[in-house]
Amino acid sequence: MSFIEASSKKKKKKGMGAARFFRKVQSCCTFTLNVSPVVLLSLILAWAFWAYHFRLCLYLIGNQAILQGCLYMIFFEPLFGLTVWSFYKASRTSPGNTIDTAKQGESEELDIEEGYQDNHDSEYVQLLPSHLPARNDANHLSETDDQSNSEQGTSSSPAILSLDDNNAPIRLASSSSLSITVKRDGAKRYCQKCKMDKCDRSHHCRSCKRCILKMDHHCPWINNCVGFYNYKFFYLFIVYGSWFCIYVFSTTLPLTIRIMKQPMGIFEIDFNWLFLCFVSVVFGLFLIPFSLFHTRQLCKNRTTIEFYEKANYRLGSRQKRMGSRRQMIDIMRSRYFNPWELGTRTxxxxxxxxxxxxxxxxxxxxxxNGHTFPLNDHAYDTLAIDEVDDVY
Ligand SMILES: [Zn+2]
Ligand SMILES: [Zn+2]
Incomplete structure (x- = not known):
């Protein structure tokens, strides 16, 4: 080996080592940045618990306001407990993503048709619209699915359409074959990064590097995406968080004002009380409108992304036959159309x-299952989903 070759190899090795080092530093910084809001919120919650109990309630109990101090504590506990519990569940529960679902599907040794036949009477009818009786046929589903895949010339990822009695997922059909949302040009929604088809309501998250099922948004405060499986926990967290802020503020401020009005009261004020007021106002101003917005979204069965972004819906063949002017139209683009709204209660x-x-x-x-969602009748009429081929 010549001297030049050896030195160029050495330089290359050095360069690779430096690149690896910078990648490590970068991933370390990213991790710290991602975790910081969660740690900060956890510290604030822990401090609020301590300050409220040991600086506020104990002060009241020690100053002949025993009943007031005890009552403040009694109402504080459930609110605090539910807020922390929801926060923990929202941050620790996976929202569900297409990659994990596919892996899960591959590892499951369940036969597709067998799985379907065992469960189609219960779950499948719930997932697909009630006025499609012919579609509740196992053979039909398999045929249509196969047909759809072969026609498109792609091998779609398996989707979980049902859960068995033990809540174990069962593969039944490809997710894309049941989608009503498509790309602008009418093609199937496909994620270039995950190398997988996207099902309805799923979106790619740059932070999580996954396509998240029924993605709402990525929340830095829980360092997690809010999606299909953890939306409830996130929603409860912001609702209980709002009530928690209101409670802490409404119990701390009057006491602080009362003490301040007393002669020399300014010297009796605890810095922790003022900080409790300040933190509850700051978080309350953010959480209360946010929880009201999400309550509205929950009642409308709409995600934040769906609220802000337009979606493209595939039109059925009946719509295309309605007139020559509509012959070429097979996509409907809308922001306000909500095919998943089934009435507030549902x-x-x-x-x-x-x-x-x-x-x-x-x-x-x-x-x-996070892959398919029941549609309302208006969606069936508007999108003209009246034929089997249009649905699958
Ligand atoms: Zn993706
Ligand atoms: Zn995310």
């Missing part, structure tokens, strides 16, 4: 669960 049930007993607790999983 919309809420889809996210919070069927049982009202568990609506306000951060437990349970949402209805459905």
């Amino acid at each position: 919309n809420v049930e889809q996210v919070l669960g069927k049982s009202t007993m568990t609506w306000f607790l951060p437990i349970g999983i949402p209805s459905g």
